[in-house]
Amino acid sequence: MIRVNDKWDIPWKQGMTVEDVLESCAFSHHHLVVSVNGRLVPPDEYAGHPVADGDQVRVVHVIGGGQ
Incomplete structure (x- = not known):
């Protein structure tokens, strides 16, 4: 299993x-x-970066803001 954002197991x-x-x-x-x-x-390594069984993956949306 892969744990994503401490919420989901895939x-x-x-x-x-x-x-x-x-x-x-x-x-x-x-x-x-x-x-x-x-x-x-x-980001340019997403397609080739391996993920092993038991890995912890964190994904964060980058949001800009301000005036």
């Missing part, structure tokens, strides 16, 4: 990547910050 599959996790959880926002086991993963 089944792990051989060859799973950060991109697969984002798709499984239906994250569609384009501005995300993702970490796997506390280490940041750059």
Whole structure:
């Protein structure tokens, strides 16, 4: 299992990547910050960054604001 944002458990599959996790959880926002086991993963590495069984993934939406 992969734990996402300390809320969801998704089944792990051989060859799973950060991109697969984002798709499984239906994250569609384009501005995300993702970490796997506390280490940041750059967006250009989502498709190739492996996720292992038992990993902890955090996904945060980046939101801008102000005047």
